Amino acid sequence: MLTVEEFLAYSIHLEAEAAARFGELADAMENGGNKEVAELFRRLANYSRMHLADAQARSGFRDIPKLEPQDFVWPDLESPESAAIWGADPMLGRGEALQVALAAETAGHDYYKSVLDTTDDPEVKRFAAAFVAEEAGHVAELKKWIAAHETGKTGTAD
Template identity: 65%
Template sequence: MKSVEEFLAYAAKLEEEAALRFGELADAMESCGNSDVGQLFRRLSDYSRMHLSDARARAMYRDIPDLKPAEFQWPDLESPETAHIWAADPFLGHAQALEIAREAEEASRDYYKSILDTTDDPEIKALAKEFFDEESEHVREIHKWIAASKEGRRATAG
């Protein structure tokens, strides 16, 4: 990352794509009657929308670059928190959905960690740490959901 503005452009895009994908997966699950998994994906979409709002609020008084989709350089083909599209399988179970969510949240956490570890800019470092901490909390929450699922119960948000 070369600037705070670039960091915020990437953070906003990452959260926007995560919110859209989790929302699409929630819609797919709900339309085929898999409401349990649909609710999980909807919750994750809502989390990403909150982070997107935060990134946009921080960018409000800055000149954020208007990057085209092809200009973003992600570690993989898509932004880190974008869940696998095959998760739209109508027969996807709750445990599988949790694993997909865990992978997406861990990829996002690791992305922010890599920025935190490689930048020398103190403002970018502070933002990356904050976003890393938020994603780490999501990973911890999903691990609680996974543990609860393995015990045959549903974890609640929080």
């Protein structure tokens, strides 16, 4: 990641896709009667929307490159934080849904961490560090949910 503008273009795309996918997962869980996990997925979608708004606000006065979906180079086929589409299966169990969310948030964290570790630009480092910290919080929250689920607790892990 060579410039802040490139970082912001990638972040805007990544967070928009994550918000959309978590919204789809929330809808699927709600339709399947799993209201607690639906609420969690909605919370994660909202986190992604907040990150998106932050990236958009930071890009306000900058000339952000207009990239087409095929122009993005991701570590995998999709942007890192796009939860697996099969996670929208309404028959998905609670534990599986939580694992889908954890995988997406971990991939988002790892992506921003790789940017932080490889960029030489101090401003990109500062932005990436903030995104790493936020994603780490999401990963930690999901691990609490999974631990609660594995001990038979229902509802939130808060």
